[in-house]
Amino acid sequence: MANEPSDLKPESWHRYFAIESNNLAWGLVSNPSRTPDETVRMVDAAHAASFHWGVVGNELNFMRAKTLLAEVHALAGSGRLALGLAEEIREYFLARPTEDWELAFVHTVHAHASYVAGESEKHHASYRTAEQAIDNISDEEDRRIVLGTFDQVPKPGGVDGA
Secondary structure (H helix, E strand, C coil): CCCCCCCCCCCHHHHHHHHHHHHHHHHHHHCCCHHHHHHHHHHHHHHHHHHHHHHHHHHHHHHHHHHHHHHHHCCCHEEEHHHHHHHHHHHHHHHCCCCCHHHHHHHHHHHHHHHHHHHHHHHHHHHHHHHHHHHCCHHHHHHHHHHHHHHHCCCCCCCCCC
């Protein structure tokens, strides 16, 4: 939980709500047994985080918020919206130096969005790239966190895959 601001500056409160909304949404993302009401709350929290980061965050904060939006929309079944966001973040993160865990996250989210959008070739390619990127994560805790999201992505060609 973020520390509640001690001042009345709007930017302090925007940052507070960006962090709180982000943490709430990611917490719901990591719960595969969430209820339909929790799914709505997850999407709402991700949009709130994006809004607040758009006010006070830098470009990286905002693109990370879009990563969250892409994942929650994939989980909510909005494939086209999720894929549009996933392609935007992939283009952004691939065009600059990106940490190993974040690159794995980007490919994971793109694979998930592609699956939900019914784009099986993109799903297969991104899924395989995500697997390789996860293998390249140097920190075990970072790998564990990314795997928590990756494990929710259907496998290509499997019983639940495209």
